[in-house]
Amino acid sequence: MTVSLGRVGPCVNEEWATPCYPRVMRFRRAPSLVGALFIAAACAAQPPVIQRPTAAVVTTPPSGAPAGLPGGRVLFSKGGVDLWSASPDGSGRTAVTTDGLAAGGYVGGRWSPDGTLVAAERAVPGEGGSALFLFKTGNAPLRLTKVDTFLDGYAWSSDGRYLTYGEVTSGGTAAAGGSLAGAIGDVHLYDTRTATDVVIGPGTHPAFSPDGTRLGYAHVSGAIALADLRGLGTAKDVPTQMLVTLTDLSRYSTAIAPKGMGLIGGPLFSSDGKLVAYAAIEKGPILEAEQIVYVQEAVAGAPPRLHVIGKTGAVHHVADLRWSPTAPVLAYSIINAQPHHHWLAVIDQRSGERRELYDSAQHFLDFTWSPDGSTILLQVDDGDEWLYFKPDRSGPLGRVTPGGWRPEWCRCAPRA
Numbered sequence: 001m002t003v004s005l006g007r008v009g010p011c012v013n014e015e016w017a018t019p020c021y022p023r024v025m026r027f028r029r030a031p032s033l034v035g036a037l038f039i040a041a042a043c044a045a046q047p048p049v050i051q052r053p054t055a056a057v058v059t060t061p062p063s064g065a066p067a068g069l070p071g072g073r074v075l076f077s078k079g080g081v082d083l084w085s086a087s088p089d090g091s092g093r094t095a096v097t098t099d100g101l102a103a104g105g106y107v108g109g110r111w112s113p114d115g116t117l118v119a120a121e122r123a124v125p126g127e128g129g130s131a132l133f134l135f136k137t138g139n140a141p142l143r144l145t146k147v148d149t150f151l152d153g154y155a156w157s158s159d160g161r162y163l164t165y166g167e168v169t170s171g172g173t174a175a176a177g178g179s180l181a182g183a184i185g186d187v188h189l190y191d192t193r194t195a196t197d198v199v200i201g202p203g204t205h206p207a208f209s210p211d212g213t214r215l216g217y218a219h220v221s222g223a224i225a226l227a228d229l230r231g232l233g234t235a236k237d238v239p240t241q242m243l244v245t246l247t248d249l250s251r252y253s254t255a256i257a258p259k260g261m262g263l264i265g266g267p268l269f270s271s272d273g274k275l276v277a278y279a280a281i282e283k284g285p286i287l288e289a290e291q292i293v294y295v296q297e298a299v300a301g302a303p304p305r306l307h308v309i310g311k312t313g314a315v316h317h318v319a320d321l322r323w324s325p326t327a328p329v330l331a332y333s334i335i336n337a338q339p340h341h342h343w344l345a346v347i348d349q350r351s352g353e354r355r356e357l358y359d360s361a362q363h364f365l366d367f368t369w370s371p372d373g374s375t376i377l378l379q380v381d382d383g384d385e386w387l388y389f390k391p392d393r394s395g396p397l398g399r400v401t402p403g404g405w406r407p408e409w410c411r412c413a414p415r416a
Helices: 245-250
Strands: 048-049 074-079 082-086 105-111 117-122 131-135 150-156 160-169 184-193 196-207 216-219 223-227 241-246 261-264 277-281 292-296 303-311 320-325 327-338 341-348 354-359 362-367 377-379 384-389 396-399 405-410
Touching: 048 131, 074 105, 082 105, 105 150, 105 405, 131 150, 131 160, 160 196, 160 216, 184 216, 184 405, 196 223, 196 277, 241 292, 245 261, 277 320, 277 341, 292 327, 303 327, 303 341, 320 362, 341 362, 341 377, 354 377, 354 384, 377 405
Parallel strands: 048 303, 362 405
Antiparallel strands: 074 082, 074 405, 105 117, 117 131, 150 160, 160 184, 184 196, 196 216, 216 223, 223 241, 261 277, 277 292, 292 303, 320 327, 327 341, 341 354, 362 377, 377 384, 384 396
């Protein structure tokens, strides 16, 4: 079923604590107030906006990993060939796969929460896209996606039973935050206990709520969809509602992006499941298109808060968003044009503070949070190195070489 968005009242909403809309708000991610510009207008037309500051954060990182890093293991791709794991400080590197050169390179992977299974993205020889495989260490990998499709996002449920993924069959351009409008494909849900695969709906880049009862994804129509999984296995169709559409975002963003919004990225839930964050890119010439990050409550009809993060520069430069696993703090990486720069920043939803952690002309996009939310590990592709950051201060705290592509920091402990 589809639920239409409710109208928002005509008064000005300046703070989340004193909303002016008649229904429960959806909440979108917000940048810090450092160097911010608020554009206050009627709720129905223009939610509050914060502009990205232009000052660069340039810091030479100290050599070596910082002391006192949290535990766990980091899974990463070594040069796009095989998956490896290492301690968070880069030591103890061990091969996880050995068949990448012969059967298709591994460009990234994610452990299940207990560390017993690995979901891996591979570039299969002779195919035009990328494929999703599932395996247990020492066992032959099981392919989940079809031949000549393109994997667009995948994620584990918090209990490790389900693996969701987006499978693009035509159109679109791959991106960190989701594929472009026009991509045709489906969101799947794979049950690792029963080895069954269910199509949830048309779209890409899915993400679970922390309790596993909801699945958000970028709907093929140009919207954020939210599927209710509580009746899975008993209902013929999974109840689904649209949280927001590109038409809604165009209305909200008129003062910033008068041409309207033309691309929407995949959603991510905060660690408590109350907030949803996603990004969208303006229509028109890509070098002039603004990218906006939104945060809203995970309720249909709630107005978003807007955060302008710069001109995109390329169709695949959708912001990569990641919530802290322990707090309402949202991190993102973005590639901007004019001038070409890469940014890493965080937004603390408790205070509204936004902090830019790193700015560089060197290429980076992939990063991961430590399981306790205290540290961010960033892969810089130019030079192949890992940089370490604290979310409450700018500049890297350490540097380790070599790094590893698409790092994923996992506690990898059995559930209590």
